[in-house]
Amino acid sequence: MWLLLYALVVCPLLIVVYFELSVLKKRRIIDKIKGPTAVPVIGNIHQLGSNPTESLNRVFDMWHDYEKDNFRYWLGYQPNILITNPKHLEFILNSNALIQKSDLYDLLHPWLGLGLLTSTGSKWHKHRKMITPSFHFNILQDFHEVMNANSSKFIQQLKSLAAGDNIIDFQDLAQYLTLDIICDTAMGVTINAMEHDDSTIVKAIKYMCYNINMRAFHPIKRSNLLFRLAPDYPKYARTLKTLKDFTNEIIAKRIEAHRSGSAKQHEGDEFSRKKMAFLDTLLSSTIDGRPLNQQEIYEEVSTFMFEGHDTTTSGVAFAVYLVSRFPAEQRKLFEEQQRIMGSNWQRDANYQEIAQMKYLDLFIKEAQRVYPSVPFIGRFTEKDYVINGTVMPKDTTLDLALVALGYDDRVFKEPHRFRPERFETEKPGPFEYVPFSAGPRNCVGQKFALLEIKTVVSKIVRCFEVLPAVDELISNDGLLNTYMGLPKIQREEKEKHRHKYDPILSAVLTLKSENGLHIRLKERK
Numbered sequence: 230m231w232l233l234l235y236a237l238v239v240c241p242l243l244i245v246v247y248f249e250l251s252v253l254k255k256r257r258i259i260d261k262i263k264g265p266t267a268v269p270v271i272g273n274i275h276q277l278g279s280n281p282t283e284s285l286n287r288v289f290d291m292w293h294d295y296e297k298d299n300f301r302y303w304l305g306y307q308p309n310i311l312i313t314n315p316k317h318l319e320f321i322l323n324s325n326a327l328i329q330k331s332d333l334y335d336l337l338h339p340w341l342g343l344g345l346l347t348s349t350g351s352k353w354h355k356h357r358k359m360i361t362p363s364f365h366f367n368i369l370q371d372f373h374e375v376m377n378a379n380s381s382k383f384i385q386q387l388k389s390l391a392a393g394d395n396i397i398d399f400q401d402l403a404q405y406l407t408l409d410i411i412c413d414t415a416m417g418v419t420i421n422a423m424e425h426d427d428s429t430i431v432k433a434i435k436y437m438c439y440n441i442n443m444r445a446f447h448p449i450k451r452s453n454l455l456f457r458l459a460p461d462y463p464k465y466a467r468t469l470k471t472l473k474d475f476t477n478e479i480i481a482k483r484i485e486a487h488r489s490g491s492a493k494q495h496e497g498d499e500f501s502r503k504k505m506a507f508l509d510t511l512l513s514s515t516i517d518g519r520p521l522n523q524q525e526i527y528e529e530v531s532t533f534m535f536e537g538h539d540t541t542t543s544g545v546a547f548a549v550y551l552v553s554r555f556p557a558e559q560r561k562l563f564e565e566q567q568r569i570m571g572s573n574w575q576r577d578a579n580y581q582e583i584a585q586m587k588y589l590d591l592f593i594k595e596a597q598r599v600y601p602s603v604p605f606i607g608r609f610t611e612k613d614y615v616i617n618g619t620v621m622p623k624d625t626t627l628d629l630a631l632v633a634l635g636y637d638d639r640v641f642k643e644p645h646r647f648r649p650e651r652f653e654t655e656k657p658g659p660f661e662y663v664p665f666s667a668g669p670r671n672c673v674g675q676k677f678a679l680l681e682i683k684t685v686v687s688k689i690v691r692c693f694e695v696l697p698a699v700d701e702l703i704s705n706d707g708l709l710n711t712y713m714g715l716p717k718i719q720r721e722e723k724e725k726h727r728h729k730y731d732p733i734l735s736a737v738l739t740l741k742s743e744n745g746l747h748i749r750l751k752e753r754k
Contacts, residue, residue, distance in 0.1 A: 255622050259308045262619065264301035265291065272303025280446055281735030282743055285604070285632075290717045292633050299619075309626045313633045315660040320616045321608060321627060322660065322668035328353060331607025331626045333738075335453060336441045337535070339469055342524065344532030345673065355516050357673065360529065363510045364676050370580045371505065372677060375413045376684045377577040379406060379423075383685070384692050386423055391750035396698045398745035400546040403685075404538070407545065408434060410681060411537040415530055416479045417506030433471040438539055440465055442737040472531070480508065480526050487512050507533050537674060540602040543739045544682045547600035548593055550732070550746040552686065553695040554704050555647055561588050562690045574691050575753075583683050591649035593682055597635075597664035599647065599709060602678075604632035604736035606666060632736060634662055636714030644714060646707040691753070698730040698747035 265273050278284035291300055292313065299317060301310045312318055321327055329349045337347055345356055362368075383406045390397050408422040408431060422431045440461075444450040450459050487509075511526050521529075552559050565588045567574050578586075606629040614621045621627065636644045640661045641651065660667060665675035672678070689695065697703055702710065710731045712720045732742035 255308060255624075258620050258622050259301050259303075259310070259625070262299060262301040262310060263295045267303040270305065272305050272307070274304055274448075277302065277304075281442065281737050281741075282733055284446070285713065285734060285736045286720065288630065289633065289636075289714055289720075292630070293716045297633075297637055297639070304626075307626060308622070308624075309628055310621060311628045311630050313630050313637070314617070315658055316617045317619065318629060318663070318667075319660040320614075321629065322663070322666060322670070325354075325669055327608055327610065327614065327627075328670050329609045329611050331609050331628070333445060333607050336444055336451065339453065340437055340472060341531045341535060342528035344528035346532045346536055348528075353670075356525075356529065357669070359514050359516060360511075360673055363507055364674060368505065368510070369676060369680060372414045373580050373583070373680060373684065376410055376681050377688075379409045379413065380685050380688045381577065382409075382423055384688060387689070387693070387750055388752060391693070391752075394749055394751075396747050396749055399549050399748050400542070400742055400746040403546040403549070404435070404542045405431070406685065407538040407542045407681070411534050411541075413506070414677075415507045415533045415537065416476070417483070417508060418479055429471060430475050433468045433475075434534075434538070436464070436468050437472060438535075440468070442735075442741075445737045473527070476527055476531055476534075477523070480523055480530065483508055483512065484523070533674070536672075537677065539739050541678050541681050543600070543602040543741060544593075544597065544678060545685050546742075546746050547602075547740070548596045548682055548686050549689055549695060550742075550748060551592075551596050551600075551647060552690060553697045553748040554702060554710065555707070556703060556705070558592060558647070558649060559690065559695060562592060562687075565589065566687060566691045570691065578684070578687055580680075583680065583687065586683060586687060588649065589683055589687055591652050593679065593686070594652045594664075595647060595649040598641065598662065599635055599644075599711065599713075600734075600740055601631050601635065601664045602739055603664070603666070603672075604740045605630055631663055631666070632740070633714070637661070645709050645711070647704070647709055648707060689750075693750040693752055696749040696751060698749060699728075702728060702730060 265276055267273050268275075276287060278287045288311065291302070292298075292311070294300075297313065299310055299312050299314050301308060303309065312321065330347060334347050341347055343352060345353065345360060348356065383402075387397075387402070390402070402423075405422040405426050409420065412418055412420045412422075420428065420430055422428070425431065444456065450456045456462055456465070508526070508530055511521055511529055514521060516525070552562065565586055569582050569585050570576065570578060608627040608629065610621055610623055610625045610627065612623050634657075635641060638644050640657050641655060663671075665672040665678070704710065710728070711734070712723050712727070712731075713734050715723065729744075730747045732746060733744045735741050735743050
């Protein structure tokens with residue numbers, strides 16, 4: 230009995246002592262950076278919130294506590310440094326060596342494999358060089374036709390849903406639009422997510438994105454190995470198989486069609502598109518003088534589908550939400566649309582007309598400043614680095630807080646005012662505003678994403694007057710109804726008066742509103 234009690238007490242203590250001693254040297258280095266005091270075993274986990282919304286608030290609280298600069302924290306015995314200092318961001322983002330992603334991205338490996346988002350080393354360098362031409366000007370023009378076609382279907386759906394001053398959750402609807410666009414541009418197939426949002430493949434993609442965000446905040450389920458013991462693992466496994474089978478079947482058919490020369494002869498099926506999809510580009514590409522194998526093609530197509538719909542959903546949804554809250558800015562957007570599109574302003578805008586929409590450019594830049602689609606980027610140090618005099622030891626997670634940059638009043642005056650014109654006068658440095666990252670590992674699809682956001686937003690503004698869920702939420706003074714980025718005392722005071730239609734923001738891989746983004750639409754005549 231006494232031996233058992235002794236083992237139950239002493240063994241855990243010995244394990245704790247072992248881990249404490251094993252990180253002692255690293256702790257001495259890391260703790261030279263400002264940050265909260267860590268406790269044994271859990272580090273600072275208890276101070277970082279238990280869900281994505283709490284975590285986002287805690288990050289901003291600490292950012293203010295530590296003078297809007299870098300700070301360190303511990304997740305158990307894993308050191309993390311949150312990076313917002315532009316000089317450190319410049320070094321990290323410009324590095325051709327420090328490109329390994331953090332362990333959060335391991336959650337994506339079973340689905341995406343080692344595509345452009347998750348790979349590293351020579352594979353990443355070779356695939357990045359191979360994929361970059363896929364977003365050439367001419368190919369983007371082809372993609373734009375798909376964006377226009379699906380946006381027109383979306384407008385018709387919105388007309389029926391928004392009739393009678395109905396309040397709609399635009400964030401929920403936008404994800405089906407972006408899914409249709411990405412499946413058509415990535416693989417050349419139509420899944421009709423807008424019309425059949427309960428189809429097997431649509432539900433599979435939605436569930437997988439939910440699963441990744443949920444597991445990021447679950448200490449056991451975050452491990453791909455331990456997650457196998459969880460009761461929801463069988464559903465996850467079935468969903469993963471559905472996604473893999475769907476994508477691999479399309480790839481196999483497309484490979485055979487290219488091999489037989491029949492790809493251009495099919496009519497009335499998934500191969501009838503005249504324009505090349507991303508999949509077609511991959512099939513004609515080579516790595517080290519050889520064509521890509523099916524697994525490599527699967528990884529890149531799946532990566533493009535995930536990144537191209539989840540991040541763009543965020544970009545489109547928050548942009549339209551902001552249109553609803555700021556009527557003065559909406560008038561400027563609409564006047565620009567009339568000026569460029571002429572008397573028939575409800576038609577599709579062509580690629581050249583989209584490029585002329587300069588105020589829309591400013592609006593989307595400002596939307597990405599306050600609600601960046603990708604709030605954090607995670608990197609992992611595979612060796613010791615000295616960055617601007619700061620030692621960042623091997624095996625440290627670097628969390629690049631892109632979301633904090635837009636709320637730095639040393640760069641952006643009155644950051645809680647929504648002013649698209651600020652980008653004509655305020656010139657942030659190259660690493661003080663990076664919504665699509667920067668350097669060699671910047672977003673390869675940023676031109677695609679911006680083109681899609683601009684296409685959808687411009688068409689909605691031409692067809693509808695966009696209103697907030699209730700009139701009292703109109704902002705005539707330019708102030709944002711967001712609590713993100715405020716010091717803790719101000720944030721907690723404002724949260725006491727939170728309206729039920731104010732977004733509750735959460736951030737994992739992409740920025741979302743946990744309670745949706747609600748608007749009303751009044752059709753223009």
